[in-house]
Amino acid sequence: MSMTQRHSVAHGASTPGSTPAEAPDGNGSVAQAAQAVLAQSSGRGGGVQMLGIDKIYPGSDVKALDDFNLEIKPGEMVVLLGGSGCGKSTALRSLAGLEDIQRGRILVGGQDMTSVAANKRGMAMVFQAYSLFPHMSALQNVEFGLEIRGVGREERRRRAMGKLELVGLSDQAGKYTQQMSGGQQQRVALARALAIDPRVLLLDEPLSALDAKVRVQLRDEIRRIQLEAGTTTVFVTHDQEEALAIADRIGVMNHGRIEQIADPLTLYRRPATEYVATFIGLTNRLPGSSDGTQAEIFGHRVPLLPNSAKGAAVNVLVRPENITLHAVADTDAPGALGGEAQGAPARVSMVHFLGSLVRVDTVVDYSKTQVTVQMPAGELPASLGIGSPVTLEPRPVPALAV
Ligand SMILES: Nc1ncnc2c1ncn2[C@@H]1O[C@H](COP(=O)(O)OP(=O)(O)O)[C@@H](O)[C@H]1O
Ligand SMILES: [Mg+2]
CATH class of the missing domain: 2.40.50.140 (Nucleic acid-binding proteins)
Structure with missing residues (x-):
């Protein structure tokens, strides 16, 4: 099965620019304060709502997303699972603000993000391709997103080292990423994504380029780190075993929409459609x-x-x-x-x-x-x-x- 992917975003980590506290506009300070409290009470970053989204690529007459709906609770790890071309990456990229959508709304922590620019959504993404800067050390790679946000040198270093520690690479901080194994490079990419303390972490087939053993190790580690950081996460994969192993809930996608979303056991025991029943197990x-x-x-x-x-x-x-x-x-x-x-x-x-x-x-x-x-x-x-x-x-x- 060929799962090669092209990613049009050059570097996989940060969507630089904003902090979660930034409100869209015109809400006034009282509303902003209320929103801040709401965001706090619903966990860091809050949940995600994607409501009635249609996406049609230019020149195409097929809906890559067709009345796509997804609600994610704060801190939850949702996996989007489905065969090649069913719209997983499109859903993720639309959530990140990297694709124009023709219809629907996107809310994060109750805030409407539909027309907010990608670099103001406070989301971070990790792709299948490592997309690190090869001529920089692991530490420099992780610091990069903080640097362009104007975080001072010492603070930057402290936070970057903390994330490298989280992914088990604090002893490799000075190493050039081109000298690292694929698994290590994906850990660096993960640390870089987490360094900006994203409201939502987006992972698009992050393990697909790795060999089987590393894939299993890193998948379990991603889950551990995600639970520890409490970050609302969407993880895209075509691999049912991977999905079953790490998800709070799995959304099984087909033809640009979610056919069923549930915890792994419910999906397995009570499939809603033949596609779901045959895709899992x-x-x-x-x-x-x-x-x-x-x-x-x-x-x-x-x-x-x-x-x-x-x-x-x-x-x-x-x-x-x-x-x-x-x-x-x-x-x-x-x-x-x-x-x-x-x-x-x-x-x-x-x-x-x-x-x-x-x-x-x-x-x-x-x-x-x-x-x-x-x-x-x-x-x-x-x-x-x-x-x-x-x-x-x-x-x-x-x-x-x-
Ligand atoms: N940039 C693009 N231009 C035109 N069509 C695209 C583009 N990206 C994806 N598509 C189409 O949209 C559909 C969904 O693609 P995608 O979201 O990449 O699927 P998946 O990630 O599940 O493999 C496919 O039919 C694909 O061919
Ligand atoms: Mg894809």
Whole structure:
């Protein structure tokens, strides 16, 4: 999958110029004071509201954002997740003020930012490309945003060192960034973004250029740092595992809007659409008959989630761990399993050992439906192999009919 990105903003860190205390204009000092109190009481920087936003790029007739809505609580980490081209970067750049929008409003801490310039929004951004100044030391890079804001030398140094410490690089402060590894460079970029004490931190696939091990380390560290700093954060990724690992809430994006936003567990257990169900985790598509609130699958009843398709003949999206598998004894003695066989008869087509879990691919005898079952390794019936006869039963766990 090619995930190369071009970033038109040259340096990824600061949007220099303002402090959160700066009010738009014409509000008067009482209103300003009230706003300051409000901002304080709702956590540093406050929350974010993106309301009914449309974005159409010049020369295009497709909406890159199509009635896009997102509300973020103060201090929350929201991850925007979705495939390439679904509008994640556009949403982030619109929030940052780097894109003109055709419709909608953007509020931060209750303040309308829609027509406030990017460098007055108090936001900081980190991109996939490190976008550091290679001929400057780590410390100089982190100090840069403070310097152009006119922060004095000593104060600048103190704050920059504090952020380098936060990202675990205080002993590398004097090193040129071009001599650093990719992971270290992204830490510097993060320290630089945090140095301006942004109201909102924006991260656009910040880990995509790193190798797998560093990616996992740094992702956990970004979460730790974000929690410690309490900064309202939007993190964009196409990687579901990354999203599940760090998000307070994940917004799953498709065609320029959020299809569902929820905490990771809710998204997994109660997907609102087929796109969400298939984007996060594995799912089976099992034919069944529905009465509107329940579906019958393989002779078993499964409750349906609220967003389920109407109609009698449906496909039901059932997670692999929500199907139980029983081995059929060789001499399939009637009565041995308490009379008639339960569930759908099927044959094993593949067994995948995943450490503590086992995934078993099967094919249903009569319909040739492919069904994947997942279970703890310890529950795998002994002597089960390719071709083994089994029966399959869905658990009565709420599922989405489509
Ligand atoms: N500068 C641009 N000019 C024209 N179209 C663009 C531009 N940037 C992005 N797009 C289009 O807008 C849509 C969303 O892009 P983007 O926000 O970059 O998606 P994502 O970050 O989810 O991969 C895509 O169809 C993309 O081709
Ligand atoms: Mg992008």
